[in-house]
Amino acid sequence: MKARRIAIFGYNHLSFELTKRLNRDAHEIIFADSDKDGLASAAAEGFNIMQIDYRSDDDLKKIGIGKDIDLIFCFFTEDCENVFLTLSARALAEDLEIISIVENPDAAEKLLSAGANKIINPYTICGRKIYERYKKPDISRIIEQTVFGRHDLHIAEVEIPKGSVLENMVASDYKLDEKYNLILIGVVDKELGEDLHFAIGIQQHKLDAGDILVVMGPSREIRAFKQDIEENHSDVI
């Protein structure tokens, strides 16, 4: 995963939990807020901070939006603040990735039309998680402690480079589980759009350069797989 410059707006429970999950060595994280106390707490945790007025485009530019910021998290507690920030940031940077939280489910549509890429509703997620824990406690625990937890088991996406050995192959024929100890979850076949097609579906997908494989397995296996298909690619070049 390439290093990114990330700006987090709003210092609260959620943003604090998020920073614990982000790799601080791999990404450059900056906290932006108008609240001095929140920023002081973030500074105490060792983060870069910047006191800005999110309503001002100049302040947003000052932080790097439209320049070198790749991703912003709109984590203000009020939906209207997040909508305003999303709208302003999208106007300044078309390619910027914007992830926002939503307090009231009705605001989700507004955030999406304002230009957010991903909406996170903590209450819906929590409700679903609780239900998942009730319905399938074993699976919920495994995913939490392996994929989301400390164990070295991940879900990753691997893009097929041009000239790769995988080109023109059917995904299931590659036997990832035997060759790399990986399980193929699904494929994004760019010919068919951006949707993920699960590997267990009836349709057999012929792979092309640019298609994305979603795999599950230990990180060393994912690394080895990525390396192999890239090496294959350089051989061809």
Added chain:
Amino acid sequence: MLSRLLIYIAYFLKTSATYKRTKKFFYNLLENPQSRRKYYFDISMISLVMLSVFLLIYEVKTEANQVSFWFEHFVVTVFIIEYILRLWLHGNMHMIVIDYYEKTKYLNIPFRLHSVLFDIVSMKLAYIFSPVALIDLLAIFPSYRSIRILRIFLIFRLFKLFRYSKSIKIFAEVLASKRFELYTLALFLAFIVFIASTAIYLFENEPSGGQIQHLFDAIYWAIVTISTVGYGDITPQTTGGRFITLALILTGLGVLSFFTSIIVSAFGDKMLELRENRTYAELEKFRNFVIICGFGRVGQEIVLQMRKDRQNFVVIENDDKNATLARKQGILIIHGDASSNDTLRYAGIKRGAVAVICTTEDDVKNVYITLSSRRLNPKIMIISRANHKHNEKKLLQAGADHVIHPYETAALIAAEYIGQPVASEALQGILMEEKNILLDTVTVESGSLLHGMQIGDLNFARMKLSLVGVISSNSIHKKHRNQYKVHKQHFYFNPENHFTLQTGDILVLLGRNFSIDHFKDRVQKSLLTLDTIK
């Protein structure tokens, strides 16, 4: 001698398991409102009462035949047995004897048989003269054909319905709760009727040219007029009589409005109780349901998921706004405090509930609900929301099996999304079963044909399934690669072909819902052979 025999019998009954069991059986049948048996018994008795009254109506114009004669005997026999059983269930005679005997021993005073018999008879008489017992008795007596006049009292059988129908009972309670207002109204009504009937008699008597012959006519006219029915068989002829009529009609309107408002307000007060009774009645029918404490944003999402899966549940909510919202959505709700033992008990924590989910925004409340639930049912699954990470440990200490932290969960998903949005969405899609693709588990049960099979022998690809891994606590598997410790067990990711399944192992499968269901069915039926799976 008689006293000693009585004391012996009393102690014998106290220690007799058969006696206790029998009494409990009849208690559940006749009295216990939570019992299913009582529900069926009440339905049968309502049918019996209705049939016997229909028979009475039928016999008005038809000669009684042999069938109706035997049916009447059967009904009366059932009523008598029921009456005796209820009389027996009322209080414990042997405990009165034992209490009295122990008191006399302690105080060193003589045991007086008549004294203890007096206590027993008083207790039973108190029951016999209670309104419901009198109705029961009146339902039995009229069957003496020799006392024909008593036949009219057969109608009292309808009053027996009070016993069996909760709604009628509540209606009576509603009236009883407004006793004072109704007495006042009745007194006022009596006063008005008395004045009006006297006045109309004075103005409208026959010598004065009116139609009132005697005082009874006057009272009849006053009641017909004040109730706004006005048959018109007696009409005022004099000016004075007409003035009285006008005044009485206006008063009648006021009285009727007053009466209606009393009844409406009484029902308004009882409405919550009526709704709750409906909830409890519905809950009686449920088995394996979930108690959701709190109908806030998290609770609402859980309800949504449960409805999607047709899972039975009941919500406990204290907040008026949320409770109203739940009712509007037709959700089974108890409007009360989930931390109260009574509320949890009524919700069925000891009867039928399999899980308690605490979703309130207050961790203190969640801890308290968890603690109360664990105390009431040591085996129930408890899942709680922890709004602050540091309270997670307290919830686990209080007895929660699982604790979910909303901000941490949301942060995990946000962090996972960075750099690999497709993978993150795929995982969410699988976990939420959004595209009919799901992760599910199949347990290798004792005697199942899966037991002893090697992974390589199971052709999952042909069944359109993907084996993600195996969860096991069996140490025999420890030699295998890719093991991850997960809550006292090990998760073996992508197990090798020579991995041999043992009883208790859990297969984690990824696939479409119907592929998984099909596989589960085949395993469950235990009809499959090694060859059919291969």
